[in-house]
Every structure is written in C-alpha cells, then in structure tokens.
Amino acid sequence: MAIEPSFSVLLARHPPVLVAAGQCYGRQDVPLAPGWEAFVERWTGQGTVYASPAQRCQRAAALLAGEAPVLTDERLLEMDFGAWEGQSWSDIPREALDDWASDPFRYRPGGGENVETLIARINAFWRDIVEKAACCRVVTHGGPLRVMAALAENRDFRMEDPAPPQGETILLHFFNKNGSFVAQKQPLR
Template sequence: MILVRHPQPLVAPGVCYGRTDLAVAPEHLEQTLAALRASLPAGLPLYSSPLRRCAELAARLSPAPIYDERLVEMDFGGWEMQPWDAIPRADIDAWAGDVVHYRPGGGESVLRMAERIADFYADLQRQQPCGSDAIIVCHAGAMRLLAACHTGLAPAEMALHAARAAHNIPYGSTLVL
C-alpha cells in the first residue's frame, strides 16, 4: 500500500485547514507528478480523497481513480481557514487535553476520523485480492491514521497513536505500508 500526500495547497502559512477544498499551484502539481511518475508502480488501483488538492493529482496519475469521501482530512469546523495563532489558547489546550474525543472548532474528532479511515481500510482489504496493492492519494492526517490502522490498532488507539505521531509528512511524499 503506497500512501501519497497531496502537493502543497494554496493557503497562507500558519492557517488551519482540513476539510477546506483548496487548490494546488500548477507548478507544485507538475513537480509532484514528475517525482511520483518516476517512482510509483504502474497498474495498481488508485484511491483518492475527493478534495481538489488530492483529486487533481489522482486524475493525472490514473485514468480511473476511485474517489472516497472517507479519505478527506479532518473537519476543523469553525477553526477552518483561521490562523492558528487566532484560535483561543483555551480551545487548543482543550483539544490537547482530549485529542481523541475533542471536536476542534465544533468539527470532527480524531476518533470519528479514525473510524472512517478504519472503515475504508477494511473495505480495501475486502475488495483487493492483496489488499495492500493500491495507491492512496490523501492527506497527512489520513496517512498517519492509515499507518496506525495497518498495524492492527482499533480506531480509538489509532486516534491516540496518530495524534502522538510526528506531523512532518512533506507534501508530495510517499509512505509505503
């Protein structure tokens, strides 16, 4: 299973974005495509988040990408498109105090995202003869949760593991599970 993070979206640094449907600069898309085409195996089914920053890449990598809503990034509710430093410290602290269940900005908890990622993963294992033979274009949060799911963790454990995992997944990079 090859996980691919989307190219850098068009958003100012330091802004909270998750489910917001952001475009990608054409030059970032082309750079990512060039690197991926040289390294990704041909002929594998390709699944993708339907958000533009993933979907545009997926459509260029595969003639028939399969878009799955369960792969979208976490919904940060009222925090979406707000500068991180404008979000009240008490709200950030509340999330840090309960990373699994807290719903940032009234959006989605990491547990809820982990449940949908686990559901996608289980379906993929049932659909593919060798469930690991696929390319998945998604987001850093989805990548961390898929990696946790791949180790056999249940959704609550996935959420906790992903929240504690390093958040440094470069744009356009791959992770092989």
C-alpha cells in the same frame, strides 16, 4: 529466494498547497502550489487509484491515474476543523486549543470532527482495501495517512504520529502470513 508480496499499496499525500503560514485547514479546499505536477511524476505504484474528494487530491490522483478512472472516497477526506477552517491558528482562542489538548480524541475542534471519527472512517477504508488484496494507490491528506501508517504497523494511532510531508509517498507491501496480511513499509522519495 525473496518472497514476493501478495499486493502493494502506495499511500500518497497530496502535493504542496498554497496557504498562508499558520493557517488552519482541513476540509477547506485550498489550491495546489505551482509545480505540484513534479511531485506526482515521481510517484509509482499500480492498480486502482482512490482519492479524497478534495481538489488538491483529485487533481494529483487524475495525473497519477492517467487514462484510468479515479475512485473518489469520502472516507479519505481530511479531518474537519469546523469554524476553525481558514483561521490562523494564532487567532483560535487559547482555551479552545487547551480543551482540544486535554481530550484530543473526543474534542471536536471548531465544532467539526473529532479524531475518533477520523480513525473510524479510515479503519473502514483500510479494511476494504486489505480485504480486496489488490494493488492500489491512495491520494489523501496528512490526517488519514497518519492513521493508515499506524494500521500498517498493526498498532493504535497516537496523536504524535507524524504525517509524511506534502507530496511524499509510502509504499506498503502486503505479505500473506498464516492467512492474514502483514504490511512492510518502504518510504519513497
């Protein structure tokens, strides 16, 4: 007899966007690519829908939620690349990229946000949804999803952790084991 999960969380990365190849964008509002709706139509899950304030997430979350409200949460924003936003990665000075590579957790690319700050705000969001122990759906960005995937595996975030492709999802089933919740990841296509 299979044990039923206590609750499930669908993690969704916004659908593909229209940006120039090699463009740095994080907080920059970029448009969704034509046909983005087909990605959301494949997403499943139940419960409250949380989304980053970015339009690429809000539009996808609204379609996913249907008539239900979407709860916007600032903590789900992508990392802020400051003055680098909108620039081509090849136009960013090499020494600045080297500085970031030498201290990736504390360096503030383009004067924006550092990875430590991203991790702290995603940790806070994660604690909130796990404490609620209710099914939900989360529409956000690659950076936050990389952190949440590490949290689901009960380990520290690593810079090499991959993000799911745009438009893809991960379904997490949470099981109550001795008074705390353990997540089991189920990739969806």
